[in-house]
Each structure stands twice: as structure tokens, then as C-alpha cells.
Amino acid sequence: MSIYKNIICTLFLFLLAGHAISDIFGKKNPNLGVPLSNEEVKKYDFVIMPDGQGLPDGQGSVDEGKNLYDIHCMACHGMGGVKGLNGDLAGGHGTISGPFPKKTVGSYWPYSTILFDYIRRAMPYQSPGSLSNDEIYSISAYILFINNIIDSEMILNKTNLPGIKMPNSENFIWAFPEDS
Numbered sequence: 001m002s003i004y005k006n007i008i009c010t011l012f013l014f015l016l017a018g019h020a021i022s023d024i025f026g027k028k029n030p031n032l033g034v035p036l037s038n039e040e041v042k043k044y045d046f047v048i049m050p051d052g053q054g055l056p057d058g059q060g061s062v063d064e065g066k067n068l069y070d071i072h073c074m075a076c077h078g079m080g081g082v083k084g085l086n087g088d089l090a091g092g093h094g095t096i097s098g099p100f101p102k103k104t105v106g107s108y109w110p111y112s113t114i115l116f117d118y119i120r121r122a123m124p125y126q127s128p129g130s131l132s133n134d135e136i137y138s139i140s141a142y143i144l145f146i147n148n149i150i151d152s153e154m155i156l157n158k159t160n161l162p163g164i165k166m167p168n169s170e171n172f173i174w175a176f177p178e179d180s
């Protein structure tokens with residue numbers, strides 16, 4: 001008797017699976033969501049690659065960056081990027097391979113371009129997306145300056161940011177050597 005039960009159960013499962021597969025591959029779809037316009041897609045499609053691909057127009061200076069940093073970032077990241085409530089953004093250079101590595105933007109990050117990307121997508125912590133591109137270039141310039149990576153006169157933009165070499169870049173290994 002139980003063998004018949006098993007056969008019936010198995011057949012039933014096949015039927016269910018077949019139904020699910022035809023739902024996925026057939027014409028039926030759940031009709032959820034609405035298509036996004038190109039403008040809307042652009043709001044989310046803003047990845048910046050290590051080589052600077054995707055960087056927007058705009059520019060910013062170290063001086064402006066300091067003012068903006070003091071207003072929007074200092075409360076959490078400390079004066080001059082050190083000793084804040086949250087992670088330090090400056091210092092720690094040369095400590096990465098030692099017993100007490102201190103990872104900051106300056107000591108650890110491999111590419112200058114991802115600083116812009118990170119700030120734009122994630123900071124200020126409580127209101128990401130609130131800064132303009134010019135403001136982000138300025139704050140990026142200030143953070144690079146307090147790490148002694150650029151001098152105080154540099155005006156950062158999409159052309160010169162990718163050329164800025166980060167101190168720890170040599171210690172990262174490209175995962176796809178054939179593409180490099």
C-alpha cells in the first residue's frame with residue numbers, strides 16, 4: 001500500500017515542480033514593480049571604477065573641503081580625521097604590515113577614486129546622497145591632504161583624481177592578472 005502512496009506523492013511533486021518551472025520559463029510573470037525611466041536608473045547607476053571611470057564633472061579644493069569636513073564629518077571622524085568617535089580617516093601610514101595595523105584611507109586604501117565613490121554612496125552616515133559632486137571633490141581633496149598625499153593647492157577633478165597614487169596601492173594584488 002505504502003509503495004502506491006509513494007508513487008502518488010512523487011507524481012504530485014513532479015506536477016508541482018513542472019508547474020513552477022513553467023511559471024518561471026513560460027510567459028507568466030508576477031507583474032510586480034514598474035519599469036524605471038533612464039533618469040531614474042542614472043540615480044542608482046553611479047559606480048566609480050578604480051581607473052576613474054564613472055567620475056562626474058565637478059571640482060573641489062582642499063580649503064573648501066576643510067570647511068565642509070568640519071561641518072559634515074568632524075563630529076564622527078574627529079578633527080583632522082583622527083581620534084573621532086568612528087574610524088580615523090588619516091594617519092596609520094606604514095603600520096599595515098606591522099603588529100598593530102591601523103587602517104585609514106591614507107594608510108590602507110588602494111585607489112584614490114574609491115574615496116569619491118564611498119563618500120557619495122555612504123557619507124555623511126546619517127544623510128548619504130546629500131552632498132553635491134563639487135562638495136565631494138572638495139572633501140576628498142581635504143582627506144587626501146591630511147594624509148600628505150596631495151598638496152594644499154590641488155584642485156581635484158575627474159581628470160586628476162585617478163592619477164593620484166595611494167601609499168598602500170602596491171600591496172594589493174589584482175585578482176585577474178590577465179586583465180591588468
Ligand code: HEC
Nearest residue numbers: 072073076086087089103104105118119123124125126139
Ligand atoms: C554620524 C556619524 C558619521 C558622520 C557624520 C560621518 N561618518 Fe563617515 N563613517 C561613520 C561610520 C559609523 C563609518 C563606518 C561605516 C562602516 O564600516 O560601515 C564611517 C566610515 C567612513 C569612511 C570609511 C573609513 C574606512 O577606512 O573604512 C570614510 C572614508 C568616511 N566615513 C568618510 C566620511 C566623510 C567624508 C564624512 C562627511 C561628509 C563622514 N564620513 C561623516 C560615521 C560617520
